[in-house]
Amino acid sequence: MAGKEVFALQINGTRREIFAPGDATLLDVLRDDLALRAAKRGCNQGVCGACTVMVDGVPVRGCLTLAGACTGREVTTLEGFADDAAMQALQEAMILSGGVQCGFCTSGMLITARDLVAQTPVPDEPAIRSALSGNLCRCTGYVRIVEAVTDAALQLARQKDTKREAVE
Ligand code: FES
Ligand code: FES
Known part of the structure:
Protein backbone atom coordinates (compact mmCIF):
# COMPACT_ATOMS: atom_id res chain seq x y z
CA MET A 1 0.00 0.00 0.00
CA PHE A 81 -28.38 13.56 -8.53
CA ALA A 82 -30.95 13.74 -5.73
CA ASP A 83 -32.60 16.84 -7.24
CA ASP A 84 -32.15 15.89 -10.89
CA ALA A 85 -35.43 15.48 -12.79
CA ALA A 86 -34.02 13.02 -15.33
CA MET A 87 -32.55 10.85 -12.61
CA GLN A 88 -35.82 10.93 -10.67
CA ALA A 89 -37.70 9.81 -13.79
CA LEU A 90 -35.23 6.97 -14.34
CA GLN A 91 -35.43 5.85 -10.71
CA GLU A 92 -39.23 5.84 -10.72
CA ALA A 93 -39.35 3.94 -14.01
CA MET A 94 -36.86 1.38 -12.71
CA ILE A 95 -39.02 0.74 -9.66
CA LEU A 96 -42.29 0.60 -11.61
CA SER A 97 -40.92 -1.73 -14.29
CA GLY A 98 -39.33 -4.13 -11.80
CA GLY A 99 -35.85 -3.21 -13.03
CA VAL A 100 -34.61 -3.14 -9.43
CA GLN A 101 -34.33 -6.53 -7.81
CA CYS A 102 -31.34 -6.99 -5.48
CA GLY A 103 -30.34 -3.44 -6.42
CA PHE A 104 -26.61 -4.06 -6.54
CA CYS A 105 -26.25 -2.95 -10.16
CA THR A 106 -28.84 -0.18 -9.95
CA SER A 107 -26.67 2.81 -9.08
CA GLY A 108 -24.27 2.12 -11.93
CA MET A 109 -27.15 1.45 -14.32
CA LEU A 110 -28.79 4.75 -13.38
CA ILE A 111 -25.62 6.78 -13.84
CA THR A 112 -25.06 5.23 -17.27
CA ALA A 113 -28.72 5.64 -18.27
CA ARG A 114 -28.71 9.28 -17.09
CA ASP A 115 -25.75 9.93 -19.35
CA LEU A 116 -27.49 8.20 -22.26
CA VAL A 117 -30.70 10.24 -22.03
CA ALA A 118 -28.61 13.42 -21.76
CA GLN A 119 -26.82 12.53 -25.01
CA THR A 120 -29.74 10.89 -26.86
CA PRO A 121 -33.12 12.15 -25.66
CA VAL A 122 -35.20 9.25 -27.05
CA PRO A 123 -32.86 6.29 -27.46
CA ASP A 124 -34.17 3.16 -29.18
CA GLU A 125 -33.73 -0.31 -27.72
CA PRO A 126 -30.42 -1.10 -29.47
CA ALA A 127 -29.00 2.22 -28.26
CA ILE A 128 -30.11 1.49 -24.69
CA ARG A 129 -28.71 -2.03 -24.78
CA SER A 130 -25.45 -0.76 -26.23
CA ALA A 131 -25.12 2.02 -23.63
CA LEU A 132 -25.84 -0.38 -20.77
CA SER A 133 -23.67 -3.18 -22.11
CA GLY A 134 -20.91 -2.37 -19.63
CA ASN A 135 -23.27 -2.61 -16.64
CA LEU A 136 -23.90 -6.18 -15.59
CA CYS A 137 -27.05 -7.36 -13.82
CA ARG A 138 -27.36 -10.81 -12.34
CA CYS A 139 -31.07 -10.58 -11.52
CA THR A 140 -33.32 -8.99 -14.12
CA GLY A 141 -32.32 -10.33 -17.51
CA TYR A 142 -32.12 -6.65 -18.59
CA VAL A 143 -35.57 -6.53 -20.23
CA ARG A 144 -37.14 -4.56 -17.39
CA ILE A 145 -34.19 -2.21 -17.18
CA VAL A 146 -34.41 -1.48 -20.92
CA GLU A 147 -38.16 -0.89 -20.52
CA ALA A 148 -37.50 1.49 -17.64
CA VAL A 149 -35.00 3.57 -19.59
CA THR A 150 -37.38 3.67 -22.59
CA ASP A 151 -40.29 4.80 -20.41
CA ALA A 152 -38.26 7.42 -18.57
CA ALA A 153 -36.79 8.83 -21.79
CA LEU A 154 -40.26 9.14 -23.34
CA GLN A 155 -41.61 10.81 -20.22
CA LEU A 156 -38.73 13.30 -20.18
CA ALA A 157 -39.19 14.05 -23.89
CA ARG A 158 -42.92 14.66 -23.33
CA GLN A 159 -42.16 16.99 -20.41
CA LYS A 160 -39.73 18.93 -22.60
CA ASP A 161 -42.34 19.23 -25.38
CA THR A 162 -44.97 20.44 -22.90
CA LYS A 163 -42.61 23.08 -21.53
CA ARG A 164 -41.71 24.24 -25.06
CA GLU A 165 -45.39 24.52 -26.03
CA ALA A 166 -46.08 26.52 -22.86
CA VAL A 167 -43.34 29.03 -23.80
CA GLU A 168 -44.46 29.36 -27.45
S1 FES B 1 -16.63 -2.69 -9.24
FE1 FES B 1 -15.85 -1.39 -10.77
S2 FES B 1 -16.38 -2.31 -12.65
FE2 FES B 1 -17.00 -3.75 -11.12
S1 FES C 1 -30.88 -6.05 -9.76
FE1 FES C 1 -29.51 -7.53 -8.87
S2 FES C 1 -27.69 -7.32 -10.05
FE2 FES C 1 -29.14 -6.08 -11.07
Whole structure:
Protein backbone atom coordinates (compact mmCIF):
# COMPACT_ATOMS: atom_id res chain seq x y z
CA MET A 1 0.00 0.00 0.00
CA ALA A 2 1.31 3.48 -0.92
CA GLY A 3 1.92 6.13 1.76
CA LYS A 4 -0.97 8.36 2.70
CA GLU A 5 -1.60 11.67 0.97
CA VAL A 6 -4.14 14.45 1.19
CA PHE A 7 -6.49 14.64 -1.80
CA ALA A 8 -8.73 17.66 -2.39
CA LEU A 9 -11.68 16.50 -4.45
CA GLN A 10 -14.85 18.20 -5.64
CA ILE A 11 -17.59 15.69 -4.85
CA ASN A 12 -21.24 16.43 -5.64
CA GLY A 13 -20.51 20.15 -5.68
CA THR A 14 -18.62 20.23 -2.37
CA ARG A 15 -14.86 20.37 -1.82
CA ARG A 16 -13.73 17.43 0.31
CA GLU A 17 -10.24 16.76 1.69
CA ILE A 18 -9.34 13.13 2.19
CA PHE A 19 -6.27 11.57 3.78
CA ALA A 20 -5.85 8.26 1.98
CA PRO A 21 -3.19 5.99 0.45
CA GLY A 22 -1.68 7.38 -2.74
CA ASP A 23 -2.99 4.39 -4.67
CA ALA A 24 -6.55 4.66 -3.29
CA THR A 25 -9.18 4.44 -5.98
CA LEU A 26 -12.03 6.88 -6.34
CA LEU A 27 -14.36 4.08 -5.25
CA ASP A 28 -12.29 3.46 -2.09
CA VAL A 29 -12.46 7.13 -1.17
CA LEU A 30 -16.17 7.51 -1.91
CA ARG A 31 -17.26 4.44 0.01
CA ASP A 32 -14.68 4.13 2.76
CA ASP A 33 -13.73 7.74 3.51
CA LEU A 34 -16.85 9.69 2.56
CA ALA A 35 -19.57 7.08 3.25
CA LEU A 36 -21.07 7.71 -0.20
CA ARG A 37 -22.14 4.13 -0.81
CA ALA A 38 -24.44 4.30 -3.84
CA ALA A 39 -21.55 3.23 -6.08
CA LYS A 40 -20.95 -0.45 -5.33
CA ARG A 41 -17.79 -2.51 -5.18
CA GLY A 42 -18.63 -5.48 -7.38
CA CYS A 43 -15.77 -7.01 -9.36
CA ASN A 44 -13.32 -4.24 -8.36
CA GLN A 45 -11.57 -4.78 -11.71
CA GLY A 46 -13.49 -2.77 -14.25
CA VAL A 47 -15.89 -5.42 -15.51
CA CYS A 48 -19.30 -5.05 -13.85
CA GLY A 49 -20.02 -1.30 -13.89
CA ALA A 50 -21.51 -1.30 -10.37
CA CYS A 51 -19.02 1.41 -9.36
CA THR A 52 -19.91 3.84 -12.17
CA VAL A 53 -19.78 7.54 -11.25
CA MET A 54 -19.40 10.72 -13.31
CA VAL A 55 -16.09 12.57 -13.56
CA ASP A 56 -16.27 15.86 -15.43
CA GLY A 57 -19.59 14.76 -16.93
CA VAL A 58 -18.36 11.41 -18.20
CA PRO A 59 -19.25 8.00 -16.68
CA VAL A 60 -16.15 6.23 -15.33
CA ARG A 61 -15.38 3.09 -13.35
CA GLY A 62 -14.65 4.22 -9.80
CA CYS A 63 -12.68 1.04 -9.14
CA LEU A 64 -10.24 1.79 -11.97
CA THR A 65 -9.84 5.51 -11.34
CA LEU A 66 -7.20 6.73 -8.90
CA ALA A 67 -8.59 9.24 -6.45
CA GLY A 68 -5.49 11.39 -6.95
CA ALA A 69 -6.26 11.61 -10.67
CA CYS A 70 -9.56 13.34 -9.79
CA THR A 71 -7.95 16.34 -8.10
CA GLY A 72 -9.49 19.46 -9.61
CA ARG A 73 -12.18 17.49 -11.40
CA GLU A 74 -15.92 17.34 -10.68
CA VAL A 75 -17.04 13.97 -9.33
CA THR A 76 -20.76 13.21 -9.21
CA THR A 77 -22.19 10.12 -7.59
CA LEU A 78 -25.79 8.97 -7.57
CA GLU A 79 -26.23 10.89 -4.29
CA GLY A 80 -25.38 14.06 -6.22
CA PHE A 81 -28.38 13.56 -8.53
CA ALA A 82 -30.95 13.74 -5.73
CA ASP A 83 -32.60 16.84 -7.24
CA ASP A 84 -32.15 15.89 -10.89
CA ALA A 85 -35.43 15.48 -12.79
CA ALA A 86 -34.02 13.02 -15.33
CA MET A 87 -32.55 10.85 -12.61
CA GLN A 88 -35.82 10.93 -10.67
CA ALA A 89 -37.70 9.81 -13.79
CA LEU A 90 -35.23 6.97 -14.34
CA GLN A 91 -35.43 5.85 -10.71
CA GLU A 92 -39.23 5.84 -10.72
CA ALA A 93 -39.35 3.94 -14.01
CA MET A 94 -36.86 1.38 -12.71
CA ILE A 95 -39.02 0.74 -9.66
CA LEU A 96 -42.29 0.60 -11.61
CA SER A 97 -40.92 -1.73 -14.29
CA GLY A 98 -39.33 -4.13 -11.80
CA GLY A 99 -35.85 -3.21 -13.03
CA VAL A 100 -34.61 -3.14 -9.43
CA GLN A 101 -34.33 -6.53 -7.81
CA CYS A 102 -31.34 -6.99 -5.48
CA GLY A 103 -30.34 -3.44 -6.42
CA PHE A 104 -26.61 -4.06 -6.54
CA CYS A 105 -26.25 -2.95 -10.16
CA THR A 106 -28.84 -0.18 -9.95
CA SER A 107 -26.67 2.81 -9.08
CA GLY A 108 -24.27 2.12 -11.93
CA MET A 109 -27.15 1.45 -14.32
CA LEU A 110 -28.79 4.75 -13.38
CA ILE A 111 -25.62 6.78 -13.84
CA THR A 112 -25.06 5.23 -17.27
CA ALA A 113 -28.72 5.64 -18.27
CA ARG A 114 -28.71 9.28 -17.09
CA ASP A 115 -25.75 9.93 -19.35
CA LEU A 116 -27.49 8.20 -22.26
CA VAL A 117 -30.70 10.24 -22.03
CA ALA A 118 -28.61 13.42 -21.76
CA GLN A 119 -26.82 12.53 -25.01
CA THR A 120 -29.74 10.89 -26.86
CA PRO A 121 -33.12 12.15 -25.66
CA VAL A 122 -35.20 9.25 -27.05
CA PRO A 123 -32.86 6.29 -27.46
CA ASP A 124 -34.17 3.16 -29.18
CA GLU A 125 -33.73 -0.31 -27.72
CA PRO A 126 -30.42 -1.10 -29.47
CA ALA A 127 -29.00 2.22 -28.26
CA ILE A 128 -30.11 1.49 -24.69
CA ARG A 129 -28.71 -2.03 -24.78
CA SER A 130 -25.45 -0.76 -26.23
CA ALA A 131 -25.12 2.02 -23.63
CA LEU A 132 -25.84 -0.38 -20.77
CA SER A 133 -23.67 -3.18 -22.11
CA GLY A 134 -20.91 -2.37 -19.63
CA ASN A 135 -23.27 -2.61 -16.64
CA LEU A 136 -23.90 -6.18 -15.59
CA CYS A 137 -27.05 -7.36 -13.82
CA ARG A 138 -27.36 -10.81 -12.34
CA CYS A 139 -31.07 -10.58 -11.52
CA THR A 140 -33.32 -8.99 -14.12
CA GLY A 141 -32.32 -10.33 -17.51
CA TYR A 142 -32.12 -6.65 -18.59
CA VAL A 143 -35.57 -6.53 -20.23
CA ARG A 144 -37.14 -4.56 -17.39
CA ILE A 145 -34.19 -2.21 -17.18
CA VAL A 146 -34.41 -1.48 -20.92
CA GLU A 147 -38.16 -0.89 -20.52
CA ALA A 148 -37.50 1.49 -17.64
CA VAL A 149 -35.00 3.57 -19.59
CA THR A 150 -37.38 3.67 -22.59
CA ASP A 151 -40.29 4.80 -20.41
CA ALA A 152 -38.26 7.42 -18.57
CA ALA A 153 -36.79 8.83 -21.79
CA LEU A 154 -40.26 9.14 -23.34
CA GLN A 155 -41.61 10.81 -20.22
CA LEU A 156 -38.73 13.30 -20.18
CA ALA A 157 -39.19 14.05 -23.89
CA ARG A 158 -42.92 14.66 -23.33
CA GLN A 159 -42.16 16.99 -20.41
CA LYS A 160 -39.73 18.93 -22.60
CA ASP A 161 -42.34 19.23 -25.38
CA THR A 162 -44.97 20.44 -22.90
CA LYS A 163 -42.61 23.08 -21.53
CA ARG A 164 -41.71 24.24 -25.06
CA GLU A 165 -45.39 24.52 -26.03
CA ALA A 166 -46.08 26.52 -22.86
CA VAL A 167 -43.34 29.03 -23.80
CA GLU A 168 -44.46 29.36 -27.45
S1 FES B 1 -16.63 -2.69 -9.24
FE1 FES B 1 -15.85 -1.39 -10.77
S2 FES B 1 -16.38 -2.31 -12.65
FE2 FES B 1 -17.00 -3.75 -11.12
S1 FES C 1 -30.88 -6.05 -9.76
FE1 FES C 1 -29.51 -7.53 -8.87
S2 FES C 1 -27.69 -7.32 -10.05
FE2 FES C 1 -29.14 -6.08 -11.07
